[in-house]
Amino acid sequence: MRKRRKSHLGQRLSARTWALAADEAGMSTVEYAIGTIAAAAFGAILYTVVTGDSVVAALTGIIGRALSTRS
Structure with missing residues (x-):
């Protein structure tokens, strides 16, 4: 059961890491500043x-x- 829990935790961390990497919420503010x-x-x-x-x-x-003026 521990292997399954670690695997599930690894999947959650991996999904969270990808979500943070793909999050572009602050990009427009940085682009405006630059x-x-x-x-x-x-x-x-x-x-x-x-x-x-x-x-x-x-x-x-x-x-x-x-x-x-020139005539």
């Missing part, structure tokens, strides 16, 4: 690039040429 961190990092990099001197000078030049 996505939020990636978006914040991308925003910081984009802000650094756009506010750099060369980009500001180029945009100012483009806007200045667009607004200049």
Whole structure:
């Protein structure tokens, strides 16, 4: 009878282990967190690039040429 009880216990543990491994309840929260961190990092990099001197000078030049009136 002990062998049967151990076998049944082993089956229950195996089933529980597979259920825990297949459980994805917290995955969406982790995915949102990683996505939020990636978006914040991308925003910081984009802000650094756009506010750099060369980009500001180029945009100012483009806007200045667009607004200049030539007859």
